[in-house]
Amino acid sequence: MQLRIEAVTKEYATVTAVNQVSFQIQSGEIFALLGPNGAGKSSIIRMLVGMTKPDAGSISVSYQDQTFQHVPRRLLGYLPEDRGLYGDKSVEKNLLFLAQLHGLGKTEALSRMEHWLEVFELTERRHDDLKQLSKGNQQKVQLIAAVLHQPALVILDEPFSGLDPINQEKVVEFLKQLKQNGMTVILSAHQMAMVEKLADRMVLMAKGEVVLAGTLAEIRQQAQPEVQIQLSSKTPLPIDWLRSLDAVTAVELPQPEQAVLTLDQDAEVGPVLQQLLGRIEPEQIAMQKPDLHQLYLNAMSRHQRQTPQEAAA
Amino acid sequence: MISRQSLIVARWEFLRFFKWKQQLISYLLMLAVMGGVFAWVYLTDESRQQYRIAVPVSFAVQSTGQFEFQRPSIDLSQQLQQLRDHQTWHAVLAYQDERWVLHTGASSKWLPQLEQVLQNYFQLQRAGDFGLTDAQLNELQQPEPIERSFLDDDFKGEDTPEKMIAFAVLILLLIGLSTAFGQILMSITGEKQQRVTEQLYAILTPQQWMDGKVLGHSFSALKAMLTTTLVMLVFFVVVSLIAGDGLDLSWLNWWVLLWLIPFALAGLLLCACFMGAIAASIDDPNTSGKGVVMMVTWLPLLFTYLVIDSPSGWAMTLLSWLPLTSFAAMPVRMSMVEVPWWQLSLSLALLLATLYYMRRLGGRIFLRGMQMYGKEPSWGDIMRWALSRKAD
Numbered sequence: 001m002q003l004r005i006e007a008v009t010k011e012y013a014t015v016t017a018v019n020q021v022s023f024q025i026q027s028g029e030i031f032a033l034l035g036p037n038g039a040g041k042s043s044i045i046r047m048l049v050g051m052t053k054p055d056a057g058s059i060s061v062s063y064q065d066q067t068f069q070h071v072p073r074r075l076l077g078y079l080p081e082d083r084g085l086y087g088d089k090s091v092e093k094n095l096l097f098l099a100q101l102h103g104l105g106k107t108e109a110l111s112r113m114e115h116w117l118e119v120f121e122l123t124e125r126r127h128d129d130l131k132q133l134s135k136g137n138q139q140k141v142q143l144i145a146a147v148l149h150q151p152a153l154v155i156l157d158e159p160f161s162g163l164d165p166i167n168q169e170k171v172v173e174f175l176k177q178l179k180q181n182g183m184t185v186i187l188s189a190h191q192m193a194m195v196e197k198l199a200d201r202m203v204l205m206a207k208g209e210v211v212l213a214g215t216l217a218e219i220r221q222q223a224q225p226e227v228q229i230q231l232s233s234k235t236p237l238p239i240d241w242l243r244s245l246d247a248v249t250a251v252e253l254p255q256p257e258q259a260v261l262t263l264d265q266d267a268e269v270g271p272v273l274q275q276l277l278g279r280i281e282p283e284q285i286a287m288q289k290p291d292l293h294q295l296y297l298n299a300m301s302r303h304q305r306q307t308p309q310e311a312a313a
Numbered sequence: 314m315i316s317r318q319s320l321i322v323a324r325w326e327f328l329r330f331f332k333w334k335q336q337l338i339s340y341l342l343m344l345a346v347m348g349g350v351f352a353w354v355y356l357t358d359e360s361r362q363q364y365r366i367a368v369p370v371s372f373a374v375q376s377t378g379q380f381e382f383q384r385p386s387i388d389l390s391q392q393l394q395q396l397r398d399h400q401t402w403h404a405v406l407a408y409q410d411e412r413w414v415l416h417t418g419a420s421s422k423w424l425p426q427l428e429q430v431l432q433n434y435f436q437l438q439r440a441g442d443f444g445l446t447d448a449q450l451n452e453l454q455q456p457e458p459i460e461r462s463f464l465d466d467d468f469k470g471e472d473t474p475e476k477m478i479a480f481a482v483l484i485l486l487l488i489g490l491s492t493a494f495g496q497i498l499m500s501i502t503g504e505k506q507q508r509v510t511e512q513l514y515a516i517l518t519p520q521q522w523m524d525g526k527v528l529g530h531s532f533s534a535l536k537a538m539l540t541t542t543l544v545m546l547v548f549f550v551v552v553s554l555i556a557g558d559g560l561d562l563s564w565l566n567w568w569v570l571l572w573l574i575p576f577a578l579a580g581l582l583l584c585a586c587f588m589g590a591i592a593a594s595i596d597d598p599n600t601s602g603k604g605v606v607m608m609v610t611w612l613p614l615l616f617t618y619l620v621i622d623s624p625s626g627w628a629m630t631l632l633s634w635l636p637l638t639s640f641a642a643m644p645v646r647m648s649m650v651e652v653p654w655w656q657l658s659l660s661l662a663l664l665l666a667t668l669y670y671m672r673r674l675g676g677r678i679f680l681r682g683m684q685m686y687g688k689e690p691s692w693g694d695i696m697r698w699a700l701s702r703k704a705d
Contacts, residue, residue, distance in 0.1 A: 049515055052684055078515035084508030089329075100321050101516045145512070 001027045001063045008057035017043040019208040032195045033188040035205035041188040077151035087131035102149035116144040156187040192293035206303040229261045232284045322525020327532045364403040374434040474564035479648035489534035501592035520676035527585045573644045580640020584610035586671035593679035596689040613638035624649035636667035
């Protein structure tokens with residue numbers, strides 16, 4: 001399966017939710033859509049699912065010598081952002097109903113259900129009404145519902161939201177297993193640490209546009225000119241002064257005595273270090289490789305600073 | 314064609330609202346209430362008792378099964394004392410101040426019946442005064458029978474069993490539509506509230522979803538209609554057996570029944586589609602006023618009922634042709650007048666065509682409503698979608 005999104009634009013009454021977005025997704029990869037709320041991720045997902053159509057541009061889905069304008073239902077497993085199941089029915093009844101709608105026989109559905117309930121440690125709760133489960137467990141049931149029929153493509157809109165760190169790790173393992181089973185996975189998320197572990201390729205979006213795209217290494221390369229300096233001192237750092245430095249584009253303060261400075265991509269590191277050493281007595285100073293979270297923040301901040309002319313260019 | 318998935322949804326929807334234990338209990342309660350009402354009526358029936366009435370010695374009225382007239386020799390004040398003490402009399406009749414006075418403890422259900430017996434006696438007395446015999450008086454009291462003759466050969470008569478069937482169909486349709494109304498509103502808007510809708514969209518087309526909903530809730534409505542019919546039949550059988558009449562169903566007109574069923578079924582489905590379409594346009598039932606519009610489906614029943622006494626009139630004829638009302642009006646009309654088979658067929662065909670359109674409209678409104686993401690479509694939007702041919 002291959003998905004090709006070309007110059008897709010989607011407009012609602014007063015907003016352009018997606019603006020000239022293009023990317024491709026290859027078969028068997030985990031692809032992440034990243035971006036803040038309102039970036040256009042869910043709008044793209046809804047167009048992929050076929051709920052809405054692009055106002056301009058095109059979507060093509062190739063599968064076994066056939067091409068479609070959206071992902072055909074029989075190939076799709078979907079976890080929407082706006083999700084829920086029947087609270088007054090048991091876990092088993094909910095899953096069986098959805099599996100049968102996907103065309104699975106009862107025996108086959110029950111056997112697959114048992115496997116996934118085991119994976120998510122929900123076997124004991126299978127006869128409980130869904131509303132009796134915690135929000136996290138309900139979400140796990142919904143994840144199972146999305147993959148019970150072993151679709152070729154799984155689209156998961158915010159699969160980590162509402163989950164505690166332990167369950168987030170479980171979902172990471174779950175997604176890795178889907179990949180091993182040969183499924184293509186598209187996910188949207190805010191949890192950069194999770195995405196960093198999982199995604200083969202990704203796009204970072206802001207205000208309906210693609211800001212960065214590629215593998216994590218490619219994204220690092222694209223954003224590499226931005227150097228980060230990790231700084232720690234015995235006394236609280238002068239945050240306002242750090243922010244006022246011309247070459248510094250972002251300052252993160254994990255603690256009052258620690259800071260991570262992101263430099264403008266055109267800045268030279270030497271003068272900045274001299275300025276820092278002239279004002280602060282650092283306990284430790286080091287250059288660091290930005291993680292996805294940092295790259296994401298930098299990209300967002302750069303995108304927000306862009307003038308409309310730059311954006312247009 | 315109805316897809317396999319629609320049938321799965323239909324089964325799911327039917328079983329969601331099928332609580333057989335509660336249903337059984339409610340029917341048993343209904344039977345118990347009906348039994349209780351009859352027992353109460355029987356126990357409080359004062360006509361089965363015989364009442365002792367004191368009348369003047371000169372009063373020659375004959376006792377009846379319900380009233381025993383006695384002529385005590387004691388004076389009126391003593392009679393009234395006995396009445397007050399509930400010892401001897403239920404009522405005392407006396408001639409006082411040139412008028413008849415009936416003394417009783419308090420008002421009772423049997424008093425009008427007693428007065429009727431007394432009036433008959435007084436009339437006999439007056440007839441005697443005029444020199445009339447009992448036979449002459451009896452003839453004088455008989456009303457002159459006036460027979461109604463209907464020149465319309467197609468009219469089957471006023472109080473035919475078919476008319477009772479038509480009434481029963483109207484009542485059963487009302488029960489079915491009420492059942493469907495509550496369930497469809499709760500099911501579709503509840504699904505939106507529980508946020509299941511978008512997930513289902515990835516599995517089913519909006520049309521499959523709407524077909525499943527309509528079928529499932531129509532089955533529920535049919536079940537309610539059938540069980541009500543059964544309860545009514547059981548009641549009819551029990552009453553017939555108690556009355557010693559035996560079970561006689563010869564009055565049933567099977568030809569009329571045969572036509573009633575497709576009209577009632579198509580009408581039920583049509584109304585369920587309409588209700589589904591309206592419910593699909595409701596985002597939040599707590600703030601939307603659109604739910605009330607679903608009650609429009611009851612209007613055909615009301616309009617038909619209002620013209621039921623004029624089955625050949627223009628109003629009933631019009632209602633029996635209009636596809637939105639024919640499901641209620643045509644069964645009533647055909648029960649009371651002969652309707653040519655081609656008229657029945659054409660009216661049914663129009664109804665089925667409208668049903669098909671309403672089914673498609675329901676699917677369209679569901680899809681478009683979902684694409685609005687939390688914003689409820691206006692009536693203008695709905696009208697535009699109704700007139701549009703685009704399916705997605």
